[in-house]
Amino acid sequence: MYAYDELDRTLINERVSEFRDQVKRRLSGELTEDEFKILRLQNGVYLQLHAYMFRVAIPYGTLSSKQLRRFAHVARRYDRGYGHFTTRQNIQFNWIKLAELPDALADLAEVGIHAMQTSGNNMRNVTSDQWAGVAPGEIEDPRIWSELIRQHTTLHPEFSFLPRKFKIAITAAEHDRAAIKIHDIGLRLHKNADGETGFEVLVGGGLGRTPFIAKTIKPFVPGRDILSYIEAILRVYNQYGRRDNIYKARIKILVHELGIEKFAKEVDEEWKAMGDVGLTLDHTAIEEVRSRFSYPAYEKLPHMPDELKQAAHDKLFERWRKNSVSAHKVQGYSIVTLSLKPVGGPPGDATAEQMDAVADLADKYSFGEIRVGHEQNLALPHVAKRDLPALFKALDRLGLATPNVNLVTDIIACPGLDYCSLANARSIPIAQELTRRFANHDTADLIGRLHINISGCINACGHHHVGHIGILGVEKNGEEFYQITIGGRADENAQLGTLIGPAVPYAEVADVIEDIVEAYLALRDRPEELFVDTVKRLGVEPIRERVYATR
Amino acid sequence: MTSPLEQKKIRITGPSVVTANRTWDGAVVYRTAKQGWSTELADSAIVNTSDEARALLAEATADDVGAVGPYIAPVELKDGGKVKPGNLREHIRAKGVTIDLQVPA
Structure with missing residues (x-):
């Protein structure tokens, strides 16, 4: 956990006071909506179909039990008893009243939570691997760097009015769980030949109307220089990024139009021209931030405790353990993913009761810490293996032990037309129907790792382009239709999916997905070959033929 | 939509x-026809021509304190004069989400 200092606390409290005054002036008519809109967006407040939506940041996906309980409190007191975890380590409340928002913000500020820069054309929440600090083989905890970047970019005047929103993600593990290649800047922490820690810097990734996979702009930037290098990228973007056309304003378009070599050259020249602007991170500055992260006092525990051996005869426990429990860097401990994808449930939603209960379980079994992943699930990052059987029973009672992590029903979905004012079609009911179709866990296990991503419009909040199966809602003559892509992925081998055929109406989507999965099962050359690898080996055509032959 | x-x-x-x-x-x-706002679709002022729509929208837009983001939405008039939302988006806005929230009552 990161402990905020006095400066952080003052900043957050001042923001609450400012926003309270802004809301008061809006409600009195002193501010028009045009004047107020940019102010509310700077505090994560959108206006959606039914109500205001309040987006709150969870920096690098790390939460304390106290903070999660406060989310439950906000959900219960100011909203309708639940919240929605997003694909960028935020939580959204869907029914909040503008008049009560300053109170909600004040309640969150008491536990060091805020909504600054969760919307608007600025630097958004810096995201990271939800297993940061506990994943085996990690170079080092990427959250140290996420926090350094967060501090530097928060309310930075040069980054507050960018041509468009700007997102950074960081990973330090071999397997990319932070989806860095679909971010404006992706940072991969690694060591060079001299053993020095630094970053591979990727730029120009993003989904939406014009999707691109990020390209490497520099293979190695020493850690001490990362702030100045990011600043150089932002300066080039600020100078050349388009402000005349919202659809061409993201940095990915600039990188694409200039070409990565020319863009890299511009950044290098800017970087050199900047000289020493006081952004070099010396050892003391890095260690100061590192020292504000607290780590658990792990016990020395056996790799295979008796409790785990005794529970091995319980089939339900074993199924869950194999699916949702992952290796930890410390012997005797595990990382436990809590599926927020129950059969028939809206992906990523958690009730206030569930949030409170998870906070209690985090206190009991995970040193009071919870993580939030971009896949819209939670995780307990420090669970002693001896506690896994008891934790499973508790999670099962809460509906949080669905053994479907990374399987076909672990669906990423945006709120879609049920909530979102930008959406063209519904996402959640499609996800719900698919989870019912694949509700049999034996079938899901047989299918293996398969990520379905659903977006209700081209803005791609559900990351459909990089789903192994991607589903995009569109409108045709007032009806909901869905385009389906296959072969996308969001990890270290990220790539965009390929359209498999004509868009299908709402009522046929689940049938088509079932047919795609059946085609994969028939075409894979062995049970271990994952869906995405079968598509890579065979291309789209054999699957298209089977799925669309009778349509 | x-x-x-x-x-x-x-x-x-x-x-x-x-x-x-x-x-x-x-x-x-x-x-509404009384230059106010109502949460009930049944209370809404119905317009049938583009000129009427423009006038109603202009009047609504002028009330910046009362409501945000006014726009024109289609409706269907059923037998007996009952007003129904004219598309799925407006149906969802009028009736709520189409999903089972699994939220405690």
Whole structure:
């Protein structure tokens, strides 16, 4: 956990006071909506179909039990008893009243939570691997760097009015769980030949109307220089990024139009021209931030405790353990993913009761810490293996032990037309129907790792382009239709999916997905070959033929 | 459903209303014939021509304190004069989400 200092606390409290005054002036008519809109967006407040939506940041996906309980409190007191975890380590409340928002913000500020820069054309929440600090083989905890970047970019005047929103993600593990290649800047922490820690810097990734996979702009930037290098990228973007056309304003378009070599050259020249602007991170500055992260006092525990051996005869426990429990860097401990994808449930939603209960379980079994992943699930990052059987029973009672992590029903979905004012079609009911179709866990296990991503419009909040199966809602003559892509992925081998055929109406989507999965099962050359690898080996055509032959 | 945020030209082809979100709480509201707002679609002023729609929208837009983001939305008039939302988006706004929330009552 990161402990905020006095400066952080003052900043957050001042923001609450400012926003309270802004809301008061809006409600009195002193501010028009045009004047107020940019102010509310700077505090994560959108206006959606039914109500205001309040987006709150969870920096690098790390939460304390106290903070999660406060989310439950906000959900219960100011909203309708639940919240929605997003694909960028935020939580959204869907029914909040503008008049009560300053109170909600004040309640969150008491536990060091805020909504600054969760919307608007600025630097958004810096995201990271939800297993940061506990994943085996990690170079080092990427959250140290996420926090350094967060501090530097928060309310930075040069980054507050960018041509468009700007997102950074960081990973330090071999397997990319932070989806860095679909971010404006992706940072991969690694060591060079001299053993020095630094970053591979990727730029120009993003989904939406014009999707691109990020390209490497520099293979190695020493850690001490990362702030100045990011600043150089932002300066080039600020100078050349388009402000005349919202659809061409993201940095990915600039990188694409200039070409990565020319863009890299511009950044290098800017970087050199900047000289020493006081952004070099010396050892003391890095260690100061590192020292504000607290780590658990792990016990020395056996790799295979008796409790785990005794529970091995319980089939339900074993199924869950194999699916949702992952290796930890410390012997005797595990990382436990809590599926927020129950059969028939809206992906990523958690009730206030569930949030409170998870906070209690985090206190009991995970040193009071919870993580939030971009896949819209939670995780307990420090669970002693001896506690896994008891934790499973508790999670099962809460509906949080669905053994479907990374399987076909672990669906990423945006709120879609049920909530979102930008959406063209519904996402959640499609996800719900698919989870019912694949509700049999034996079938899901047989299918293996398969990520379905659903977006209700081209803005791609559900990351459909990089789903192994991607589903995009569109409108045709007032009806909901869905385009389906296959072969996308969001990890270290990220790539965009390929359209498999004509868009299908709402009522046929689940049938088509079932047919795609059946085609994969028939075409894979062995049970271990994952869906995405079968598509890579065979291309789209054999699957298209089977799925669309009778349509 | 094409977002009304992209609504540029005002040309209606059937009965329509002006709808928005109430400023203080964001609730869905409809412009009434009495130059106010109501949360009930049944209370809305119905317009049938583009000129009427433009006039109603202009009047609604002038009330910046009462409601946010007014736009013209289609409705269907059923037998007996009952007003129904004219598309799925407006149905969801009027009736709520179409999903089982699994939230305790």
